[in-house]
Amino acid sequence: VRSHRSxxxxxxxxGDGRGALxxxxxxxxxxxxxxxxxxxxxxxxxxxxxxxxxxxAWQHESNPYSGDAQAVxxxxxxxxxxxxxxxxxxxxxxxxxxxxxxxxxxxxxxxxRGRKGTQMPAWLGKLSEDQMWMILAYVEAxxx
Amino acid sequence: MKxxxxxxxxxxxxxxxxxTPAAAQRSxxxxxxxxxxxxxxxxxxxxxNQRFSPLSQVTPNNVGSLRPVxxxxxGSLDGVEATPLVKDGVLYVSGAYSHVYAFDAxxxxxxxHWAPExxxxxxxxxxxxxxxxxVAILDDLVYVxxxxxxxxxxxxxxxxxxxxxxxxxxxxxxxxxxxxLIVKDKVIxxxxxxxxxxxxxxxxxxxxxxxxxWTTYTVPEPGQPGSxxxxxxxxxxxxxxxxxxxxxxxxxxxxxxxxxxxxxWNSDLRKGDNKWTASLLALNPDNGAIQWGFQYxxxxxxxxxxxxxxxxxxxxLDGRLVKAALxxxxxxxxxxxxxxxxKFLFAVPTVEGINWTSGLDPRTGRPDVNEAxxxxxxxxxxxxxxxxLEGGTNWFPMSYNPEMGVAFVPSNQWAMALTGYKxxxxxxxxxxxxxxxxYKMHRTGETIGRLKAFDVAKRKWLWEIGSPLPLFAGVxxxxxxxxxxxxQQGFVFAADAKSGEVLWRFQTGSAINASPITYxxxxxxxxxxxxxxxxxxxxxxxxxxxxxxxxxxxxxLTAGQAGAGAWKVEDIEGALTPVPGK
Numbered sequence: 266v267r268s269h270r271s272x273x274x275x276x277x278x279x280g281d282g283r284g285a286l287x288x289x290x291x292x293x294x295x296x297x298x299x300x301x302x303x304x305x306x307x308x309x310x311x312x313x314x315x316x317x318x319x320x321x322a323w324q325h326e327s328n329p330y331s332g333d334a335q336a337v338x339x340x341x342x343x344x345x346x347x348x349x350x351x352x353x354x355x356x357x358x359x360x361x362x363x364x365x366x367x368x369x370x371x372x373x374x375x376x377x378r379g380r381k382g383t384q385m386p387a388w389l390g391k392l393s394e395d396q397m398w399m400i401l402a403y404v405e406a407x408x409x
Numbered sequence: 410m411k412x413x414x415x416x417x418x419x420x421x422x423x424x425x426x427x428x429t430p431a432a433a434q435r436s437x438x439x440x441x442x443x444x445x446x447x448x449x450x451x452x453x454x455x456x457x458n459q460r461f462s463p464l465s466q467v468t469p470n471n472v473g474s475l476r477p478v479x480x481x482x483x484g485s486l487d488g489v490e491a492t493p494l495v496k497d498g499v500l501y502v503s504g505a506y507s508h509v510y511a512f513d514a515x516x517x518x519x520x521x522h523w524a525p526e527x528x529x530x531x532x533x534x535x536x537x538x539x540x541x542x543x544v545a546i547l548d549d550l551v552y553v554x555x556x557x558x559x560x561x562x563x564x565x566x567x568x569x570x571x572x573x574x575x576x577x578x579x580x581x582x583x584x585x586x587x588x589x590l591i592v593k594d595k596v597i598x599x600x601x602x603x604x605x606x607x608x609x610x611x612x613x614x615x616x617x618x619x620x621x622x623w624t625t626y627t628v629p630e631p632g633q634p635g636s637x638x639x640x641x642x643x644x645x646x647x648x649x650x651x652x653x654x655x656x657x658x659x660x661x662x663x664x665x666x667x668x669x670x671x672x673x674w675n676s677d678l679r680k681g682d683n684k685w686t687a688s689l690l691a692l693n694p695d696n697g698a699i700q701w702g703f704q705y706x707x708x709x710x711x712x713x714x715x716x717x718x719x720x721x722x723x724x725x726l727d728g729r730l731v732k733a734a735l736x737x738x739x740x741x742x743x744x745x746x747x748x749x750x751x752k753f754l755f756a757v758p759t760v761e762g763i764n765w766t767s768g769l770d771p772r773t774g775r776p777d778v779n780e781a782x783x784x785x786x787x788x789x790x791x792x793x794x795x796x797x798l799e800g801g802t803n804w805f806p807m808s809y810n811p812e813m814g815v816a817f818v819p820s821n822q823w824a825m826a827l828t829g830y831k832x833x834x835x836x837x838x839x840x841x842x843x844x845x846x847x848y849k850m851h852r853t854g855e856t857i858g859r860l861k862a863f864d865v866a867k868r869k870w871l872w873e874i875g876s877p878l879p880l881f882a883g884v885x886x887x888x889x890x891x892x893x894x895x896x897q898q899g900f901v902f903a904a905d906a907k908s909g910e911v912l913w914r915f916q917t918g919s920a921i922n923a924s925p926i927t928y929x930x931x932x933x934x935x936x937x938x939x940x941x942x943x944x945x946x947x948x949x950x951x952x953x954x955x956x957x958x959x960x961x962x963x964x965x966l967t968a969g970q971a972g973a974g975a976w977k978v979e980d981i982e983g984a985l986t987p988v989p990g991k
Binding site for chain 1: 487529530531532533535536538539604830834836838840841842843844847849947948949
């Protein structure tokens with residue numbers, strides 16, 4: 266069974282300008298609220314079938330770096346050199362990851378394998394599992 | 410043995426004699442592309458990139474009856490940015506991920522489709538979407554560059570691979586998205602990777618065999634001219650990518666190619682002019698030797714690039730006929746250079762409120778930088794910087810009507826914020842982003858996009874058409890006095906070249922980020938353009954995606970003229986099979 270995006274989520278991106286650029290005067294407000302831009306989902310591409318099983322050999326059950334300040338700092342550095350170019354600070358071509366509903370391994374599976382039908386590539390081989398968890402720790406950490 | 414050897418040598422000589430005139434004739438065709446109104450054989454139609462067609466069946470008076478005559482889905486929702494080519498009645502076009510398609514240019518019948526395969530990690534080195542800007546044709550081969558940095562030669566008639574060459578190791582961040590350029594017996598290719606610390610270069614291959622003829626780095630190594638503009642080892646990751654296409658002047662035998670931003674974006678980490686990044690280079694196409702360079706933005710700290718291929722035009726300036734190169738830059742200025750020697754003639758602002766510089770030196774064109782607007786590797790935001798890094802004019806090609814002396818310039822009026830990372834957060838790793846900076850684009854008014862007409866000799870802007878979203882489509886001008894382009898709302902439109910009045914438009918269903926062409930088959934003039942949101946504009950707003958090729962002609966078509974004939978069952982791939990046993 267394929268899981269397609271609902272028509273409602275398409276309507277949300279119907280070019281009504283809600284995703285348009287904020288004015289400079291709004292920058293600080295936008296930076297403070299960080300939730301003006303709609304979650305980008307993944308464009309209008311068809312979603313791949315939901316992953317039912319995965320033969321990836323996990324090293325960690327859950328995020329060993331959650332809340333670890335040093336790991337979060339390294340996660341930020343990694344985010345900037347890998348994720349930022351598409352996801353920017355609050356969503357670009359790719360969605361705002363801080364608003365992702367995917368947690369833990371569900372988030373990690375997308376990072377490891379990529380997402381078919383979207384521009385999200387497979388990062389396995391480019392990043393270690395530990396580095397990916399650090400990125401997630403950064404994404405989930407509160408920002409100032 | 411001696412006898413046999415000389416026979417072999419004679420045979421080789423005869424083969425060479427047989428092959429050379431044919432090849433020369435075909436590249437001669439490209440030199441004379443201006444005399445071939447019916448076809449569109451080069452990325453910019455002619456080597457001067459004017460994107461000006463003499464075809465005049467469609468005029469300001471009848472353009473209102475332009476109707477779609479056929480359309481084709483490219484089978485992908487990813488962004489499309491290419492300029493199609495038309496040769497011998499066939500339209501060749503590239504789509505997302507460098508897929509290449511051949512259609513009957515008159516009726517839209519799909520002749521073949523070439524689908525390259527990529528590793529699942531490919532996207533880890535794509536800064537700006539899986540786009541491709543076009544193919545090149547010489548003799549019986551169609552050339553395309555792939556996102557994993559290959560040059561592929563396809564057989565023109567079948568789409569089968571004749572040969573392919575790895576340009577570089579894509580895993581270290583080298584990609585290729587531009588249209589290759591044929592000059593004489595060579596195919597010249599540029600690379601992308603300026604956001605990944607790649608040192609830019611331009612390379613020429615034998616168009617026949619794919620052997621490397623020459624490679625010229627845009628960033629000099631120690632000891633070469635310009636190396637004094639790079640401190641320490643910064644040249645090694647210096648950028649200056651060559652991700653678009655070029656121009657060629659057969660009389661001067663000069664190849665013109667723009668170069669991209671230096672890396673990382675933090676200019677204080679590489680103090681000096683950083684030659685030849687953000688520049689226009691003129692090279693000898695036979696050996697790749699740099700003849701001269703003109704640097705638009707020395708020590709670029711704003712990702713302004715300089716890749717847009719120039720338009721070559723002979724213009725009467727102050728009573729003197731000048732061989733000029735015209736370029737509309739992301740840094741906000743429209744440049745007019747002497748293309749024989751790279752001397753600065755003049756520049757005018759394309760956008761309002763430029764604030765990264767207080768102005769250009771009227772003699773040299775060198776900008777006087779406003780240091781308050783220069784972001785550094787210090788973690789401090791700088792805003793609002795005008796123009797934003799997308800320009801001005803980004804990669805989408807402008808056009809030029811040589812009979813009017815007017816350039817039609819797509820541009821954008823917006824601003825950005827840049828925040829440089831601190832040096833300890835900027836570390837070069839092969840295949841990882843090496844930007845060193847956060848950026849955010851901002852609206853500064855009701856309209857961002859501006860299609861503008863510029864009278865070059867009079868140095869005067871004539872008219873403009875505004876759009877609430879950025880314009881990212883190329884422009885076509887025709888002798889009949891029309892200008893064609895598209896916008897992010899999905900409209901392909903025609904404007905009166907004299908007044909800027911919009912005379913016709915058609916909703917294609919998705920944003921237009923590609924460049925229109927025109928051609929003629931059996932006495933009928935066609936307009937072709939790709940539609941499909943992607944590339945940089947998809948960073949800034951959400952709208953339905955596309956991936957369609959649309960072709961238009963004047964109305965009153967008969968059924969035979971309007972698209973291919975009905976399919977026969979046996980020609981349909983995967984069609985329903987008859988009930989077993991019946």
